Amino acid sequence: MRKSLIGYALWAVLIGTIFLSPGMIALAVVPLSVLALAVLIDPPGGIGVRRRLSKSEVWLGEEVEIRVEVEVERGIGLVVIRDPLPKSVALTSGNNVGVFFKGLKPLRAEYSYRIRPLRRGSYRLPESEVTTRNPLGVRYLWGLYGEELELRAIPRIIRAVPMAQTSRKARISVPETSFSITGSLSTDFREIREYQTGDPVKLINWKATARIGRVMTNEFEREGKKTVLFVVDAREGMKVGAGSESPYEHAMNLVSSMAHRFLRKDYHVGLYLLGTGKFLPPATGQRQLHAMVRTMMEFERVQTAEEGFDDSIERLKRILLQYRPLVVYVSNVLEGTLMETRRGILKVTSLHRGSSKPVIVDVSPPLEAEAGTLIEIEKRVIAEELEKAGAYVVRWLPEQEDTGRVLSRLLGEIG
Known part of the structure; x- marks a missing residue:
């Protein structure tokens, strides 16, 4: 607009000057006046x-x-x-x-x-x-x-699971002998251990504290609830493929939905992120669910350390003995991680004395047709080896089976 007005005014002045026409020069005054007025008006x-x-x-x-x-x-x-x-x-x-x-x-x-x-x-x-x-x-x-x-x-949590697929007799049991970290204290003494944040002050053993030089507390057996411990592989092998289609993404959706289901049944649910060392002790309630989701999201892009499933079980040994939880391990198990996974399964069954089977959810990334055939053969061999070690193995191909269906399948087997 400004260029048009200036151009029109210049042409009028030029023609008026050449032909000595006062009228043409006067015409230039109109656009120049409009332009001057426009310049004086401030924009909003x-x-x-x-x-x-x-x-x-x-x-x-x-x-x-x-x-x-x-x-x-x-x-x-x-x-x-x-x-x-x-x-x-x-x-x-x-x-x-x-x-x-x-x-x-x-x-x-x-x-x-x-x-x-x-x-x-x-x-x-x-x-x-x-x-x-x-x-x-x-x-x-x-x-x-x-x-x-x-x-x-x-991650969206699948809250409704078709009951027709979950009503049959469960093949995997969550041990009844688990006890709660926040449940009612029994009178059965368990041990003297180092004080942890959140322990009641009344349970501090002052004699042991004075003798050892560190704050020690009495621990009693606790009446309570069943416990499920999720071990989610956060290493690089879980983050292959597009972000929304990576095994880690699918693992987050599945674990979030399973945790929601167990927490609604008043179970205690814990989380360990393999490769990060991040551990959320078993707890109940919606706060625990949100804490699990946030933790899995925060560590998605973090560079992970070299740690095997067997290493994580060793780190969690005290928790496994204390709670005797059902262990659910979610990973993309390949030939390179087969032996560590097998050793971890044997450690869990040994600690639990065979009272419950660990659950292995083997998540496969999206693959091309030719590579997919070879991986499928490898995965079948891996599943057989893990089952021989004492695990209940669930193969999951997200391209063929959505989260809701595998969730129904898993919950139908866990009681």
């Missing part, structure tokens, strides 16, 4: 943008509403607000661009739209981009306004 300014999320943490696939409030105090012209969205976030309804005209009075406007995360993870929603122009577009302003928002999408 004094901008304030406030955005609110309906939820800051959602299950994967759940929608979130974003409400945007806009205030413009001065100037006249067009106001355009645009909220950039990350690549893995879909706009499901409304529009993430708001367009308003600021007149003589202050502008107060609001709009909303809904988004849905397509992948699990943490998202940063950048500040709003605001562009304003005065009526003729001669002057404009651009800037970032509002605050950056954070949105967290956690």
Whole structure:
């Protein structure tokens, strides 16, 4: 617009000068006057943008509403607000661009739209981009306004499992002799051990503390509940393939759904991330579920150490003796990890004296047809070896069987 007015005015002045025509020169005054007026009008300014999320943490696939409030105090012209969205976030309804005209009075406007995360993870929603122009577009302003928002999408938990597939007699039992770290104390003395955060002060053994020089506490057998301990392989072999299709991604979805199911039955559920050394002691309630999900997400991109399944069982020996939990190991078991997995199974069965079988969920990554045939043969041999060692093995090909179906299959075998 500005270039057109200037061009028109220059042509009028040039022609008027050449032909000595005062009328043509006078015509140049009109666009020059309009241009001068446009330059004097300020574009909209004094901008304030406030955005609110309906939820800051959602299950994967759940929608979130974003409400945007806009205030413009001065100037006249067009106001355009645009909220950039990350690549893995879909706009499901409304529009993430708001367009308003600021007149003589202050502008107060609001709009909303809904988004849905397509992948699990943490998202940063950048500040709003605001562009304003005065009526003729001669002057404009651009800037970032509002605050950056954070949105967290956690793995979707499958809450409903078809009962027809879970009503038959269970083949895997969770030992009844487990006891709870937070359950009622019995009068049966177990041992004197070093004090841990959260232990009741009344259980401190002051004589042993004075003798040893460290705070010691009495531990009693506890009446209680069944316990399930998930050992999730967080090493590089679980993170092959696209992020949303990697064995680790599928493992998170399955473990989250299984943990939800067991916690609803008032079991204690614990988590150990193989390769990271991260351990969440067995506990109950929704807080434990959220802690497990957050932990698995936080360590997805972390460089892991060399640690085998047998090493993790050795580290967890005290927990295994104390709780006698059902051990569920989720991994992409290959020829290179077969022996460590077998040794770990033998350690678990030895510690439990054969009272329960560890469960091995072998998750396969997406493979091409030719490679898939060879891997399938290798996986069958591996499954036979692990079953001979005393484990209950579940082969899982996520490309052929979704999380809901394998969850039904597993829960149908565990009682």
